[in-house]
Amino acid sequence: MGNHKLRLSIAVGNYDRMRPLIDGDVQIDGVEPVFLLQDPEEIFFRAFRHADFDVCELSLSSYSVKTAAGTSPYIAVPVFPSRAFRHTAIYVHADSGISKPEDLKGKRIGVPEYQLTANVWVRLFLEEEYGVKASDVTWVRGGYEDPTRVEKISLNLPADIKLENAPEGKTISSMLASGEVDAVIGPRAPSCFDQGHPKVRYLFDDPQKTATDWYARTKLFPIMHTLGIKKSVAEAHPWLPGTLVKAFEKSKALAITRLADTAATKVTLPFVEEQVQAARKLMGNDFWPYGFAENEQTIDRFLARHHAEGLSSRRLEARELFHPASLESFKI
Template sequence: MAEPVHLKSVLGTYPHTAALKSGALRSDEVVLDFVAVEPVHKAFAPMVRRAEYELSELAIATALQAKAYGKPIVVLPAVVASRLQRGCLIYHRGHGPVAPRDLAGARVGVRAYTQTTGLWLRAHLAEDYGLAAEDIRWVTSDPAHVEEYADPAFVAHFEGDASLPDRLRSGEIRAAILGNDLPEGDEFAPVIADHAAVDRAWYATHGFMPINHMVVVSAEAARRKPQAIRAAYALLKQAAAAAPVPADGMSRAAFGCSRLWDAVELTLATCADQKLLPRRLSVDEVFAGAEEILGDLGA
């Protein structure tokens, strides 16, 4: 029997990837050689700028920008991180209450304008309150992972290295968007007070969660190791199927289904509205190259 093919890989640790990362789930065809990157978003720039890894988790906004700017990656129809987003927009109680419409003309912090949680929060503010991206003064710490992309003119950059919670405490910004690093305790509160109910209604209407991260492979790996990538994709699906069902019953992973296509289509439209792409992409362009590896796009 032939030796399994190795793929240099980066994935976050989630219930639906834990079996892969622990080695409990294996394949005779492929070995995922995991590189530890914490937080996982620090792997995104190396992936799109110099194809540092053969298989990697990647923020969907970064993946779409990479495709638009001709970076050598192939996006697989595999979502490994998604969430309901409205609770990620917070303010500091010490400076008085903040409602969504109070953000018009206000300074709002986010790690990067291209951060996917920010993408979805801006979409929700437009959908629910009529606030366009340019109606708010966005302030960021980090540039885009894709070097060719420049933030729109209505986005500024912080001076210094203070954290977003500290900038909220000082009153430098009115609100901030955080993701997995949301602070705990009563010091901060969500700007959208009924975020959980509104998010659940959004999910019921759309039938999917807003995508945060997908899985991509380098074009070189796609060319040289297609069978190993097929095996890796099968492992990802198997691990997700075996993972415990989330308490809310809403899956954070998705693979090769019509709802995934709907989710990507909505993300593309949202990116266009927020000036995140140099041109509009089609869903076929996003997944170009994946069908040759996976057949019927892994359905």
């Protein structure tokens, strides 16, 4: 046979936690990877429309929609390439009379897509912490910067959810700048915010402090993306799910070791080591955990919310998202 490795296309974002794999410092046993480094929007669109890749990052929300419906071409492993606190994800117009989260009630809120993972997490804490329900506002759906963006996944929302499409040719960012929507919730900052529009600001005065307090109470570090393997590939190569978890875990551990190396900072940013220390103090040494047991509670909270919102057709159990061979990891 000779040394024939399995060639796999792997579509992921260009993150520090992927670099050791991409650069070849960490090998995936038995695999010859072909990495495609893309933005999540492109990966998810191609994955959920055409199942273009053997292995790829998946939106936790879209993947949950498809898994509940039994239509996902992918099965996940408990690797979480993207996580983020989303208290920075709410932007408000200064003239809309919003000084605290409760003031969002009765307002018009723009979203790039309703079912985005970031938006599910934001709606979770808005309701649990501040009593603002999804049915208390009017949702306006449209592209941030491109008026033709469409929702990737068809939705079947509860009857009390008011969701309308942005007017033809309008973007969510321009509507926030002009005050046609009162707020925007989404995983990226709208361009009007980035460009310093005088009337557009964060909802929370200090989103990092608010998120830190929330984590201290809830122990939730929101998961945005997981890693999927095309089901046909996983079936043909039963050794692959466990092997991928091991390699991606190694890559992330190496990235964190480099990040914490204070002799010469690896990231073009001052105070990196202080940030690493602060994260460890708040969240423990492994502040970005992969693995099923370490994340089951966080995923379960997400799935409960996801189903309550009418996004997943049934209430999924956390373990249903993952390949059985990837649920237990051996410790080295």
